[in-house]
Amino acid sequence: MASMMKKGKRGAAAYVHADCSNSSSPQRLYELLAVLLNPRKAIDEWETIDWCKWLMAGGRTPDEFASIVRRYDNATTCGLVWTANFVAYRCRTCGISPCMSLCSDCFKSGNHDGHDFNMFRSQAGGACDCGDTSVMKDTGFCDRHGPRAQVNKTAVPSDLMCVAEAVMPCIILRLIQHFREYRKSGDRDSHLVVIDEADSFLTMLHEFSAMGAAMRRVMTGALTNPQIYKNLVNCSEESSGSSEYHRYMAASKEMYTEAVLSLPNPEPPDEYRDCPSLQEQLIHRTFLEEMVFWTVRFEFPQRVVCLLLNMLPDNDYKEALTEAFVLHYSRISMMLEKAKDPDTLSNRVVHVSVQLFSNESLAFRMVENLKLLHVMVISLKYMMSKILIQNSLHDPDKNFHYVVDCGSNIMKEHCYWPLVSDLNNVLSHRPVAVKFMSDDNLLEMWFAFLSMFQGMNVNFREMGQHVEFEPNTYYAAFSAELESSAYPMWALLSHLSDPSTVELTRRVxxxxxxxxxxWLDAIHFTDSVMDDNLQVSFHLPLHRYLAVFMCQAIKHQGLSLKDVLPPMDVLKLIMMHPLRVQVGPTTSYVCHQGSRNIVTSLP
Incomplete structure (x- = not known):
């Protein structure tokens, strides 16, 4: 390799380019990369990164190469990725998905005169949807994006990207090797060090991605090809001791296996144990799937998240990323409840998920192939099941119902928010919502989840002292019921607008x-006469669902009140708790949370 390096970066790159143009297996290049990308060297070494850029350029300067590659950018969508506090636009007139958004340049270049639009400051980050026909109408596209804007674009010359196609898998492998060297320790911020050490290397990958569709196609090909992953990361037992590199890769695999086992998933119901997205053992088949794993394991570092999102204009890659994300989704829920900074992690999770689940056809394929809806509901149920306390309505000795503890961090820190946000997003798609309401097992799991909020945060009337403050449990309880119960309810209801869907309403x-x-059985409420007028709970999501879907069936779907009302004896029991809320006096109550007594006021 000394002779190659003596040629200088430009001379060596020209030699490599000629070799790659004439051979599908440029051996001299691979020998050079084995030296440059040796995993024993620091990943952020400037000389290595500079060599990679020159090799990619194939005899040109890196800047000349980047300029030439950009001429062949035939991406139909913008895909500009932004982080929190970026100013973007949303046009409801042009939007197909409620989550669509546009960067400033695309919005101003499109025709949105007289449209219902707003400018907003992004909370979780996002990406520009200009040109994406699954998210917005083509009448709102700017003149640079959309299928029609790319007609008659010149094809990429066959030899322009030949070196990049050979080098890119090795560059991605080097990043994966660096991630695998992360070791779990008592320091919860150790993963930040791993990302910081790779900052220059990640910057190089971002620069490659910014060259446009031609380079992104090379990157996504390396990320999503199972054979490339298998060839580069698997070392056979026979050869594992034959060289220092093979010994390194064997140790790397052990560290990787240990890391995978350290990221558990919720215990799924027996009937869903074979679902790939709920299996106990994670199996990665591509660099992309392992990259998503490390993204989750490192709590969604911004640099890696943006790199993954930058390549979304490639539709095949978008589907592969969505599949990889869903495969890790149940484990994300486990990360959320343990996060040191759940608010930041939540925003970064939604930054990814909103880009993937806003596409109706893609979301439906995830529901069909990977049981996305089941994964979401099981993850929500599991998260809430860990904070259950005994319900204190009526006689505690006869009440066997359990509700969420509104004083827990999961509730106070809104750790569930990304999950319900994603659920609301996918339920905005009619085929997904119909699938949800057609599945008896899903409905049963969903109402078991809602039951965890039914009768929570019980308030007891305060007879002695004036109430001077309201505790955080009030806010936690009301916001949780609004986000986790009411929003999905309205999302489902929006698809039940005529008699053709009446059977779905009946199922619900x-x-x-x-x-x-x-629930009535669990709280031992068998008599419609209440003898305990000193307590009340404002949280009755099961009652709300019953009332709202009954109203929808009668007003819009042709059913009569007689068709939907439960038997009279049951109806008398059902109506008592909502009546208690309605007639509760404006006075002071004490809110009981576990063993604590918290003074509050009845609104």
Missing amino acids: LDTCQIALQD
């Missing part, structure tokens, strides 16, 4: 009534 009502009866 039947499951809701069963859940309500189970």
